[in-house]
Amino acid sequence: MTLAEIQARHTKINKIEKLKATRSYKEAWEALQTYAEKGYDTILKEDMEFFLKCFGIFDRPATPGRFMMRIRIPAGRLTSEQAGVLGRMAKAYGNDYMDLTTRAQVQLRHLEIENIPYIIEELESVGITSWQTGVDNFRNIVADPLNALSHDNILDVMPLIGQMQDLWLKKEDWIAALPRKFNTSISGSMTNRCNLFAHDCCFALAVKEGEYGFNVYLGGKVGAIAESADVFVRYEEVIPFYETLIKMYRHYGFRDSRNKNRLHFLIKEAGMKLVVDTVKEMAGHDFDTAGETLVKQPRTEERDGRIRLKEGGFALHMVVPSGIFSGTAMIEAGELAAELGNGKLNVSTTQNLYILGVPEEKIPGALTRKPYDRYHCISTPYFNQMVACAGIDLCPFGVIPNKADAIEMAEFLGETVPLPADAAIRMHWSACVKGCGVHELGDIGFIGCKAKENGQNVYGVHIQIGGKSSITQEEAYTIMKTVPLSRAKHYVAELVKAYRDLRKPRESFERFESRLFRRYSKGAIEFILRWNVEVCGPNGFEPLAFDPKWQPNIEHNEIFLLGLDIYKKITGTKAYQGTHLFNPIETSPAKHPSKINDTIDPRLGEIVMKMIAPSQKRFEVFTEIINEMQTR
Numbered sequence: 001m002t003l004a005e006i007q008a009r010h011t012k013i014n015k016i017e018k019l020k021a022t023r024s025y026k027e028a029w030e031a032l033q034t035y036a037e038k039g040y041d042t043i044l045k046e047d048m049e050f051f052l053k054c055f056g057i058f059d060r061p062a063t064p065g066r067f068m069m070r071i072r073i074p075a076g077r078l079t080s081e082q083a084g085v086l087g088r089m090a091k092a093y094g095n096d097y098m099d100l101t102t103r104a105q106v107q108l109r110h111l112e113i114e115n116i117p118y119i120i121e122e123l124e125s126v127g128i129t130s131w132q133t134g135v136d137n138f139r140n141i142v143a144d145p146l147n148a149l150s151h152d153n154i155l156d157v158m159p160l161i162g163q164m165q166d167l168w169l170k171k172e173d174w175i176a177a178l179p180r181k182f183n184t185s186i187s188g189s190m191t192n193r194c195n196l197f198a199h200d201c202c203f204a205l206a207v208k209e210g211e212y213g214f215n216v217y218l219g220g221k222v223g224a225i226a227e228s229a230d231v232f233v234r235y236e237e238v239i240p241f242y243e244t245l246i247k248m249y250r251h252y253g254f255r256d257s258r259n260k261n262r263l264h265f266l267i268k269e270a271g272m273k274l275v276v277d278t279v280k281e282m283a284g285h286d287f288d289t290a291g292e293t294l295v296k297q298p299r300t301e302e303r304d305g306r307i308r309l310k311e312g313g314f315a316l317h318m319v320v321p322s323g324i325f326s327g328t329a330m331i332e333a334g335e336l337a338a339e340l341g342n343g344k345l346n347v348s349t350t351q352n353l354y355i356l357g358v359p360e361e362k363i364p365g366a367l368t369r370k371p372y373d374r375y376h377c378i379s380t381p382y383f384n385q386m387v388a389c390a391g392i393d394l395c396p397f398g399v400i401p402n403k404a405d406a407i408e409m410a411e412f413l414g415e416t417v418p419l420p421a422d423a424a425i426r427m428h429w430s431a432c433v434k435g436c437g438v439h440e441l442g443d444i445g446f447i448g449c450k451a452k453e454n455g456q457n458v459y460g461v462h463i464q465i466g467g468k469s470s471i472t473q474e475e476a477y478t479i480m481k482t483v484p485l486s487r488a489k490h491y492v493a494e495l496v497k498a499y500r501d502l503r504k505p506r507e508s509f510e511r512f513e514s515r516l517f518r519r520y521s522k523g524a525i526e527f528i529l530r531w532n533v534e535v536c537g538p539n540g541f542e543p544l545a546f547d548p549k550w551q552p553n554i555e556h557n558e559i560f561l562l563g564l565d566i567y568k569k570i571t572g573t574k575a576y577q578g579t580h581l582f583n584p585i586e587t588s589p590a591k592h593p594s595k596i597n598d599t600i601d602p603r604l605g606e607i608v609m610k611m612i613a614p615s616q617k618r619f620e621v622f623t624e625i626i627n628e629m630q631t632r
Contacts, residue, residue: 003252003278006270012256016136017179019050025175028054036117040065043113054137054176056130057116060109061396067111068394070133071123074161075143076104076347082126083334083345089119090327098330099394100323102387102438103140103183104194104347105133106330109394131169136176138168138246142199144189145346145354149309152297154205154212155188155235163239167246179253179261182246183221186214186238191297194349195441197473200263201245202226203238208291214238215290217473218245218272219264222435225473227267229276232288244283252278298470298508302350302385303424305378306363313342313357316366319379321410322388322403322429323351329371340366349438350385350426381423382410388429389436391448400448400459402431405485409446412489417496425496425509428467440475441467443509444492453484460484463491465525466513479525490537491529498546519550523622524558530626531566535604542569555621557582563611571596575612583614603632 028051035043043052048059056070071086078086090098090108093115099107111119120130132138141161148156164184168174183199196202200221203214213234220226233241254261267275280286301307306314318333333353337345342357353375358366367377378384389395391402406429419425428442439445444465451460460483464476480491496509503512517525532543544565553561560582567575567590575590584590590612593605607628610619619625 001270001274003248003266003270003274006266006274007252007254010254010256014256014258014261016050016258017255019046020136020176022046023051025051025054025172028052032057033117035113036115040113050135050176053134054132055120056133058134060394062392062394063110065112066109067113067116069108069111069116069119069130070101071106071108071128071130072133072140073105073128073347074141074165075147075158076145076349077147077158078128078334078345078347079126080334080338080343080345082128083330083337085122085126086128087327087329087331087334089122090330092327093119094327096327098325098327099390100320100325100347100351100353102195102323102349102351102389102436104142104145104349105140106347129169132175136178136180138165138174138178138182138184141165141184141186142194142349143185144187144191144193145348146193146301146307146309146315147188149311149315149356150189150191150307151310152190153188153310154190154294155214157186157188157203160186160235160238164242167239167243174250177250178246179249179255180258182249182263184242187295188212188214190294191299192295192469193299193301195438195469196295197226197469198438198441199226200249201242203233205294206232206291207294208232208288213291215293216241218275219262219267221262221264222433222438223440223475224264225440225475227272228290229272230290231276232291234288237285237287240283240285241279241287244279248275248279248282296470298424298510300424302352303378303381303422306358309357311357313359314363315346316341316355316358316363317377318353318355318372318375319377319383320352320375321379321383321386322406324403325353329374332370336366336369336371340369349387351387352385378421380410380414381419381421381425382413382427385424385426386410386429387427387437387442389431391431395431395436397434398431398448399450400431400461400485402429402437402448405429405459405461406446409489409492413493413496417493417500419496419500422506423499423503423509425499426467426469439464439467441469442476443467443513444495445476446488449482451482451484453486458484458486461488463488465495465517468510468514470510477522479522480529487533490533494529494532494543502546502548516546516548516550519548519552520546521553521555521558521622523555524562527562527622527625530629534629539599539601539604544569556615556618559611559619559622559625563608566608567593567612570600570608584612589613601632607632 058068094108095110185199186203202217206215216229216231217226344356346354388403388406392398426443428439429446430437430439431448446461463480467476468474536543576584578585594600594602
C-alpha cells in the first residue's frame with residue numbers, strides 16, 4: 001500500500017478547497033486594499049470567511065464591524081522596538097487591548113478595516129507580520145522562550161525557525177495550500193517550556209551516539225499527543241526533513257472532510273511507518289532511527305519568577321492572567337527591556353512574558369517599574385501557569401466567557417486552598433472543544449459547555465486532569481462532564497486540597513497526579529469529589545480523603561472500600577467485624593446508618609448500604625451511585 005493508493009480513497013473535495021481555486025492570493029491582497037478604501041460593507045462573503053484569514057485578519061461577530069489580527073512572533077521572541085510598535089498599534093487602533101496567545105503570538109482586536117493595511121505595514125517595518133496565521137497555513141512556530149539563553153539549552157533553534165519560515169512565508173505556492181493548518185514546535189532545551197508534543201510536527205532535543213540533534217514526533221492535535229516517528233535528525237538535517245514532510249502533506253493530505261484532514265488523520269489511516277518511509281523516499285535520504293529524548297526536566301521559572309541565563313543576567317517573568325494584556329503595557333515592557341535588559345522580550349505559550357537579560361542587581365528596581373505594578377513577577381501557583389483562550393465575548397466558537405472564568409477560579413482557589421510557593425499547577429481553559437486553550441495538556445483542563453442547574457441552561461465545563469508536559473507525553477482524561485461553573489470551583493478545590501495536604505516538597509501537580517490520582521479509577525475520583533461537595537458539606541460529615549497507599553482496583557471493589565470508609569465516618573462505627581475479598585465475613589447485614597444516627601437521611605443511608613452490600617447486591621459502577629445521589 002502506498003500513500004497514493006490511500007489518497008485515492010479520498011477523492012471528494014470539500015467546499016473550501018473549491019473556494020481556494022477561485023482567486024489568487026495576490027488578488028486577495030489587492031482586494032484588502034480596496035476594502036480599506038471603501039469600507040466594511042463592501043467586503044465579499046468569501047473574503048470575510050476565508051481569504052482575509054490568510055493574512056491573519058478575522059471578522060468577529062462579537063465586535064460587529066471590527067476585526068481581530070493575529071500576529072506571527074517566531075518562537076515568541078520580540079525586540080523592544082517590535083514591542084513598541086505592537087503596543088502603539090493596539091493603543092491607536094485597537095482599544096489598547098491585546099491578547100498573548102498559547103502559540104506565543106499577539107492578537108490585536110477591535111480593528112477597523114480602514115486601518116488594517118497601515119497596521120500590517122507598520123508591523124512589517126520592524127520584521128513581524130500577520131501573514132498566514134489563519135486557515136490552512138503554517139501557524140506560528142513555537143520554541144523554548146529561553147532558547148539560546150537558559151543553562152539547559154543545548155541547541156539554538158532560532159536559525160532553523162528562520163529557515164523553516166523561509167520555505168513558505170509569503171510564498172504564493174504555499175499560501176493556504178495545505179489541506180488544513182499545520183503546527184510546528186522545536187526545542188533544543190532539556191525543559192519543555194512550549195507544550196512541545198502537541199503539534200503536527202515536533203522536534204525534541206535528543207542525543208544519539210554522543211551527537212545532539214532532535215527526535216521527531218508527528219500527528220499532534222487537540223485531543224491527541226504527537227507520536228514518535230522513530231526518526232533522529234541532526235541539526236543540518238532538520239530543514240531537509242521538514243521541507244520534505246510538508247511537501248508530502250501538501251501532496252497526499254486528505255481534502256475531503258474538513259474535520260479529518262490534519263496530518264494526524266493521514267498517519268492514522270496510513271500508519272506512521274508508511275508516512276515516514278514516504279518522506280525518506282521523497283527526500284532521497286534514510287534518516288536515522290530515534291535517539292534518546294532529553295526533554296525531561298520540570299519547568300520552575302514561573303514558580304521562581306526568574307531564571308539565571310548562561311551568558312549573564314536573568315529572564316524576569318511576568319504573569320499575564322489569561323493572556324489579557326494592553327498596548328500600554330507592551331510599550332512599557334519594551335521600554336523596560338531596552339533600559340534594564342538586553343532589549344528583548346519573549347511571549348510564552350503560557351500567555352506570559354519574559355524580560356530578558358536583566359542583571360541581578362537591577363531586578364529589584366525593575367519590579368518597581370511599569371508594567372510590574374499591574375502584572376506580578378510571581379503570582380499564586382494558580383495564576384503562574386494558567387492558560388485561557390478567548391471565550392464568547394471575543395470568539396464565535398466560544399461557549400463560555402472563559403478568560404474571566406479562569407481568573408475567577410484562580411482567585412477562588414487562591415483564597416480557599418492557598419498553596420505554598422514551591423507548588424506548581426497548570427490550569428488550562430478552552431472555551432469550546434476546538435481546544436485553543438490546550439486543555440488536554442493541563443494538570444487540570446476545562447472545556448466550555450452548556451450545563452443544567454436548577455432546570456436552567458447555564459455555563460459549564462467538562463473537567464479533565466492528568467495532562468503531561470515533562471514526565472511523559474500524555475493528554476488529560478475526563479473526570480467530570482457538564483459541570484455548572486458555579487459548582488466546578490468547589491470540585492476543583494477538593495482536588496487541590498489533596499495536592500496541598502499530600503504533596504512532597506517542591507512536587508508539581510503533574511508528578512503528584514501520577515503518584516496519587518492514577519491509583520484511582522476515573523469514576524472513584526468523580527465520586528469522591530461529589531460526595532465531599534454535595535453530601536459532606538451540607539451535612540457536616542467528615543469528607544473522604546485520597547489515600548497515597550490506595551491500591552488500583554475495579555470500580556465494584558473501590559465502591560465497597562469507600563463505602564466502608566463512609567459508613568464509619570457518618571456513624572462512628574464499623575459496618576462489619578471483618579471482610580474478605582471485598583465482601584463482609586458476617587452473613588447478617590450491617591445496621592442501617594439512619595438507625596445509628598437519626599440525622600442521616602434514610603435515602604442517603606440506603607446508598608451507603610448498597611455500597612457495602614455483598615458483591616451480588618452492590619453497585620457495579622460509580623455512575624449508578626452518582627445518579628442516585630442526584631435523584632434522592
